[in-house]
Amino acid sequence: MTEKSGADILVEALTDLGVEVVFGYPGGAVLPIYDALFKNGAARGDRAIRHILVRHEQAATHAAEGYARATGKPGVVLVTSGPGATNAVTGITDALMDSIPMVVITGQVPTTLIGSDAFQEADTVGITRHCTKHNYLVKDPARLGDVVHEAFHIATSGRPGPVVIDIPKDVQVATAKYRKPGPIQHKTYRPQVKAERSLIEAAVDMLAAAERPILYTGGGIINAGPAASQMLRELARITGAPVTSTLMGLGALPASSPQWLGMLGMHGTYEANHAMNQADLIVAIGARFDDRVTGRLDAFAPNARKIHIDIDRSSINKIVRADLSIVADAGRAIEDMVLVWKSRQHPKPDLSEWWRRIDGWRAVRCLDFPESGAEIMPQRAIRALYEATKARAPIITTEVGQHQMWAAQHFGFEAPNKWLTSGGLGTMGYGLPAAIGAQIGNPGALVIDIAGEASIQMNIQELATATQYRLPVKIFILNNEYMGMVRQWQELTYESRYAESYSDSLPDFVKLGEAYGWKGIRIERPDQLDAGIADMLAHDGPVIVDCMVAKLANCFPMIPSGAAHTDMILQANEVSGTMDDEAKALV
Structure with missing residues (x-):
């Protein structure tokens, strides 16, 4: 050598x-x-x-x-x-x-x-x-x-x-x-990827006996590869259990599945959070019981036994005490559970009473939102974007803020690796460079960064990177002229004292995009929404869309900081627990 x-x-x-x-x-x-x-x-x-x-x-x-x-x-x-x-x-x-x-x-x-x-x-x-x-x-x-x-x-x-x-x-x-080394055998770092058989059998027994089970899934399933998501779908099918997910786990189960309850946590759905609260068994897979999920810990799922499956041993029992702990790769563990369930020929449990209660919570229609026709509601903009692009299975990235939560709530993900967002750290400026990286890795894919007018400016210089490498990235800005999530918290917690949350001196995003060689589009009225999105999709190069949305719209449902995960503020009248008579009858 x-x-x-x-x-x-x-x-x-x-x-x-x-x-x-x-x-x-x-x-x-x-x-x-x-x-x-x-x-x-x-x-x-x-x-x-x-x-x-x-x-x-x-x-x-x-x-x-x-x-x-x-x-x-x-x-x-x-x-x-x-x-x-x-x-x-x-x-x-x-x-x-x-x-x-x-x-x-x-x-x-x-x-x-x-x-x-x-x-x-x-x-x-x-x-x-x-x-x-x-x-x-x-x-x-x-x-x-x-x-x-x-x-x-x-x-x-x-x-x-x-x-x-x-x-x-x-x-x-x-x-x-230099000599290429053989297989790496680190002296101390040897993660456990295969679960003990007895623990998998115990988990299956608990799941088969549960009357109100729920599968609580996280980003660990996405990280375990596409096969893990396929095995999750099979586990959900054979057990009949409802499935919810963290922000990072969206796409592991198709949003179109009737067993999908939506995201849980601070801006999760009414049905997901209440099902977690009333479950008698929570199977947490590749999730870490983050504070945005649990709310106030002493009120979290008080009557549920908990199975925690995670490849990171330090995450288990770190926040919530598990009744059964399984250290393993999420995909391998789910596969083993499916195999054990089938080998024991467990019948599909009768969860009809549990689903009746869940249907009652669903009847609240917690993701509905008011519309006046005079201005674009940000939720409507996300739904219009979803309807226009779902056939192409786009990769969606986001910045951080209200637009991020609206995208998580209203954009349906049918497959893993299509939803890229900053979860744990909540980093403004993440979305545009992440979209560039995703586009580099998937040249033929439709990649869209759903952004806010404040977050997009954190790394807006990367417009030049997309231009240099001829990347057809799309940016869809929900422009409400505020740091929306900050303003929302100030409204709800600080008596509407909007200290430094108004986005003053905004650039003309259309002209800015054009200066970098992008196509710029501005959407100002509801009747321009569909045509503006179509124009964005028709262009084969990078496009920046400045979609002007309602300035003071808030992101609901919402669990206030320090509250229990069932103490939710709903959109209907921004008070806790609002539901119509039909929903009350079902519950």
């Missing part, structure tokens, strides 16, 4: 790992790596690693997240030292919170200058220690190849997450021999 530079070793290792795309931004501390990528492109042509030049390092991480979530492959980021690395921290933390496989390669000052406050030096390993699954500072080029392979193993196995590799500039230039 001939010796190669650390930069060449890195690029060869990435090639061996099947990396096709890197999202990044160059700087002095990574120039040897960029030169190696340039030479790799010249030598390999169309088979070379493709580099996508973003306009901000935070956008590189979100684009890598979008790529990972839409393709199932790990996202890869390359940024320079100092501000390049610190700008990436938000996206790294976002990926950790939402369990997204990502490897972030950062440049570092030469090893002799570490700790000297050199130009563009930052303690990247120290800064990212608490927002990564693992991180490395590589001081020896001979270790670099093994570290890269191990980093990808850690990022993609078990509960996925981000891994940082910090490489000093002198290590990128120094030479060593």
